[in-house]
Amino acid sequence: MAQSRTKSRSRSPAGPTVGRGGWILLAILAVLAALGWRYYAPAQAYAQTATAYSARVVCSCRFVAGRSLEDCEKDKLEGMEFVTLVDDPAAQSVTARFPLIAVDRASHREGYGCMLEKWEG
Secondary structure, three states: HHHHHHHHOOOOOOOOOHHHHHHHHHHHHHHHHHHHHHHHHHHHOOOOOHHHHHHHHHHHOOOOOOOOHHHHHOOOOOOOOOOOEEOOOOOOOOEEEEEEEEEEEEEOOOOEEEEOOOOOO
């Protein structure tokens, strides 16, 4: 008799079932994935524009105008708070990064000013 009770309590051969909470979680994940896919391309374009602009402007500020990097960072436009800037005085270049999305570099060329490096995107 004990064996029949054990068998009746065993799980079905199909495996565990997904409860109501599991379906809600799955629906939330699907919506988040769709939103991420929908808004990634515009965010990537914004990040690419922001890093290219920042690298070129700060390079000119730094190596043409002769100002410090800290002073040049004060000229960032509103909305570019996530762009980080790193200068390389030896190479006379500035690298701008938007986390996980875009990186651009501008270098100073004597007689030409600051120019963006070729972008491989």
